[in-house]
Amino acid sequence: MKNVDNQLASEIVIFGALGDLSRRKLLPSLYQLQLAGLLSDQTRIIAVARNDMALKEFKQLIKDSLQEFIDETLDAQVVASFLEKLVYQHLDFKDIKAYKQLAKTLSSGQGARLYYYSTPPAIYGDISEGLQASNLINANDRVVMEKPIGHCLESSKVINDQVSRYFAENQIYRIDHYLGKETVLNLLVLRFANSLFTNNWDRNSIDHVQITVAESVGIEGRWGFYDEAGQMRDMVQNHLLQVLSLLAMEPPAELCADSVRDEKLKVIKALKPITRQNVKDKTVRGQYTDGFLNGVPVPGYLNEEGAKANSSTETFVAIKAEIDNWRWAGVPFYLRTGKRMPQKQSEIVVHFKQQAHNIFSESYADLPANKLTIRLQPDEGVELDMMNKIPGIASQMQIQENKLDLSFSQAYDNQRVVDAYERLLLEVLRGDQSLFVRRDEVEAAWQWADSIIDAWQSTNEAPKSYAAGSWGPVSSIALIARDDRQWVE
């Protein structure tokens, strides 16, 4: 692999260590890396947060978090050695002078540091400035920035500019945890290690593509944060566009960070703009109302804890996206994502074109087209719908549609699915940027998303309602039905 800084980082500094992401994902992932023997004996984890807390109390809190957020039984010895790595430092991230205190906690050795900004993006600049003011940034240190970076193109530029004042682009790791999912990584293998797909991956063979990222959860106590963002900024601008770009990009010349990022960027830049003129035809935004999930009543968005009345923030988005290039001209990519849908289900369905001529019309009048389903989560796997002869003597040529199903849990003997954050943290420790998003990608994605948000704002229309536990507003069915197609459910 190229573009790799081979110096393993030896200090991991988490800003916002008492926050939700840190307790639910980052520290449990670091425990898993320790369990797998992937953290060196020298690695220290410096947890930085606002509260003044004794180290003993902090360690107990993290032990409880590991128990709460890791499904498997914990290994007591590994927990003990993991907790030994922890150091706690309280700090107000906006107080630039206070970083001197952090400097005393960090080692003065030459080892690379990993700074993880698990805080609201608005203070990424303050933290970077504080680190610099106390001479805590060296050329081989790395910084991880959580998404969404900003609220729009302009604010993302401000944040990126602030951080870039102190860190070079090859030190900045913009995380999009979908890029660390096994099944998203597998898109590269599926597309570029199987000539069957490599050679049939374009407008000549593919009719259309559906990408669904459905979540059954609601806002989960994050109403204030979420209401400022909405599903477009929280999911589409980042996760869905990253998945779409991996799915649609040209083959990268090699498997290195910039080669892959160059190709992803071209896809995002080639997305046809959705503007005030066509937004009604190309998008649907929805908001869930009271409903039922698995028979249990759940509140609507406006009845969630902490909700304010009359918010018009969307919790569901459907988009007919089109990529203006030779490969994909005329092939729509229908995107759909929402909260409080019937189940957690993220998948890509690639609909191939129908056979031009049907020689089996006597037994099967309307030959269905092949369909490739890539199950991102849960029940990770790949499934191909294809036609097959029904074995038997009675009739010569009875045929039916069947599935080739590669379920990863069966194929790989129920091997544990590695959490995306485990992989991504390891990649930063190793200094490999391949699975992180470059600044120009983030900005191109904002440009496309901003135009849609602007068009929605100009129409001033309330989002369409859908009952919690349903697949979204009726108009999302109409969006695809207008093209004589339907969502796969």
Ligand SMILES: NC(=O)C1=CN([C@@H]2O[C@H](COP(=O)(O)OP(=O)(O)OC[C@H]3O[C@@H](n4cnc5c(N)ncnc54)[C@H](OP(=O)(O)O)[C@@H]3O)[C@@H](O)[C@H]2O)C=CC1
């Ligand atoms: N939670 C998740 O699942 C995901 C989160 N993210 C992103 O990760 C980042 C963190 O999110 P999350 O953990 O949910 O947010 P939280 O609000 O739970 O955590 C943020 C932490 O930052 C601390 N903080 C904020 N300002 C300061 C300050 N001036 N000085 C010291 N500490 C401060 C907060 O401290 P205090 O509690 O004292 O206010 C809090 O502990 C955000 O950028 C978010 O968008 C991205 C994907 C998923």
Ligand SMILES: O=C1O[C@H](COP(=O)(O)O)[C@@H](O)[C@H](O)[C@H]1O
């Ligand atoms: O980034 C985010 O992702 C989660 C969904 O992640 P997944 O790995 O569970 O699919 C989403 O719930 C959250 O709102 C968003 O900020």
